[in-house]
Amino acid sequence: MNKPESDPVNLAAEVTVTTIKVSRDPFINNSYMVRDPRTGKALLIDPAWDMAAYERALEAASAELAGILITHAHPDHTDLAAPLAERYRCPVWISHQEAESSGFRVPTMRTFGECAWEAGGIPIRPIITPGHTPGSTCYWIGQALFTGDTLFIEGCGLCPDRAAAESMYSSLERLKRLLPGGVRIYPGHSYVQPPGLTFEKVFDFNLYLSFSSAEVFANFRLRPGQSKAAWMAFS
Template structure:
């Protein structure tokens, strides 16, 4: 997938029952690359780097859950990249890695000539974040195409999730492509306008209704959306 300044590779990675999506962003001019939420299959990331003849300079982490940070240690050992996570997430969970930098809300970083903005979107975790660049939004477990992340673990908060979802819903242009950490039927890369149509949580206007729906009893699984 091509944008003006970067190329994007979607990486479906698995470990047992876990299925995640990691993403490789390659700056077209410098061939520097960033990987978003690297997990489970190191060979998938390394093969993508080889295909694009790219150098891994950056790791972008949306939050600190194991299935999103699993490959940080071996990647740091092999490539010595800079690692980014929202500062609020670092302060709460004390995640550590070499060359680790905490981002403030709205802070910009660069991968080669490609500008990327970190957005603080708590709810699933205390300081979860998304990464926004031209035409693309990487959302981790904040929003999926079909719903939003669970809010029942340490540091999570359905009230914060409401404000994070509504912020992204209002901030993102309709043609922005959304790349979440998991998929529950729809392929990653759906447009924001598509989410406006099919994401149940985008349809809920009031905070009270949103919280009661996200935290309702009797859900068949933690990933139930409807």
């Protein structure tokens, strides 16, 4: 039985973040509940597999679900989007690029470009970060960035080909330009370090943020052993 972490992280009294860790072999995923303590409205990010885990998290926080954010359309990040949206009568957001490239559809789906919006009074700034998939999106909410499979604490998401790897390099370079060092990083998967480290601290662990060119980055990202089977298994 999966349970949310017992102590949600308070981010400058703007929102709280609760990590909800779920698993289904060979996947271990981080999904998140973001809650506005002033209103009790909440968002879920990339929910999958364990409906009861999300129901418990919402109930424990006395939260009203205002929407679901999808970072990218791989099944381990979208599995419960439609059932939760139906259960709580809320919208599901995914980038226009990701919806078009993947064919992902749910009845309450809404798409976006890069204009910020509010859901349940919670301001959301999307940052389109192609690489792992064509329309992968990071969500900047308060002092948190939810990165899906674009940026991990120790690495970045696998890429299907060289063009995608070069796009990933550009996306990571863009994050380096945009983000203050104090923003906390909440990735879709954890390997050694826990989610919620500051972006400044992530540089201590993440070699993929140190490359000086797209060519060198792509050569390393696509090194032998980074098979398509691995890409699908750890997407």
